[in-house]
Amino acid sequence: MEQEDPEKIPNWKSDFPIQSKKASHVNRREFAKFLGLLSGALALSNGGIVIKAIAFPSKPLEGEHFVCHENDVPVGKMFQFSIEGNKVVPYMLIHLENTEWRAFEQKCTHLSCAVRYIDDTKRIECPCHHGYFDADTGEVLQGPPPRPLPQLEVVNKEGKIYVKEMKS
Amino acid sequence: MSDFRTSQNEAHPNKTNTLMTGIILMLILFVTIQIWFLYGALNNALEDNFFFAVITFIGSFLFALASFWLLRYLPEPLKDKPGKKK
Numbered sequence A: 001m002e003q004e005d006p007e008k009i010p011n012w013k014s015d016f017p018i019q020s021k022k023a024s025h026v027n028r029r030e031f032a033k034f035l036g037l038l039s040g041a042l043a044l045s046n047g048g049i050v051i052k053a054i055a056f057p058s059k060p061l062e063g064e065h066f067v068c069h070e071n072d073v074p075v076g077k078m079f080q081f082s083i084e085g086n087k088v089v090p091y092m093l094i095h096l097e098n099t100e101w102r103a104f105e106q107k108c109t110h111l112s113c114a115v116r117y118i119d120d121t122k123r124i125e126c127p128c129h130h131g132y133f134d135a136d137t138g139e140v141l142q143g144p145p146p147r148p149l150p151q152l153e154v155v156n157k158e159g160k161i162y163v164k165e166m167k168s
Numbered sequence B: 001m002s003d004f005r006t007s008q009n010e011a012h013p014n015k016t017n018t019l020m021t022g023i024i025l026m027l028i029l030f031v032t033i034q035i036w037f038l039y040g041a042l043n044n045a046l047e048d049n050f051f052f053a054v055i056t057f058i059g060s061f062l063f064a065l066a067s068f069w070l071l072r073y074l075p076e077p078l079k080d081k082p083g084k085k086k
């Protein structure tokens, strides 16, 4: 039997001249290239935001939407409803005083938790990170939310409550 | 003709090392700024601030171009000397 030369590189090795160590090793060149790729991807996603803003501009709410009857919501209570457009937006109706009604979007402007009206303090509270909004204007009183709650205008037509887009 | 690439390849390994580190640090800086832009644009999109979205996109795009251009200057991998047994 022919004795194998231990120094000789076997044929399969010269056929596949890639060491497994090299194949799994991410060197700095590859890391740098990966960073370049990441940079491109970030630019693309930023472009995606622009495209989305052009393609789907947020439209104001059209027309008046019936919510409920005046008697359904006692003073100091809130009523949750939602309006379906191209997406369902949750709102809440607050009966502040006898003739005072308010309607706000029920999504906290911080991280979109559902907010609720607290009648004791006349404030809207976000339970997630204790943000507070003014129940009269929707302004941020305290906590992390960066913007006031979006508001709808409430119209009372002979005991029926409707909401429509706020005139600015 | 001797150009940048040739002299770079012939440079002492320590130089390529510094070059590599510099390039990677700059890339990391670019990517960080881009992430910051993206974060801002996402926040502002909620407020319908279209102008901000466009400006960050242009900035991010320029940074991406800069990082691609930087990749040109990556040093070649050190070649194994022929005949050297591993």
Ligand code: FES
Pocket: A108, A109, A110, A111, A112, A113, A126, A127, A128, A129, A130, A131, A143, A144, A145
């Ligand atoms: S989600 Fe409302 S305060 Fe954070």
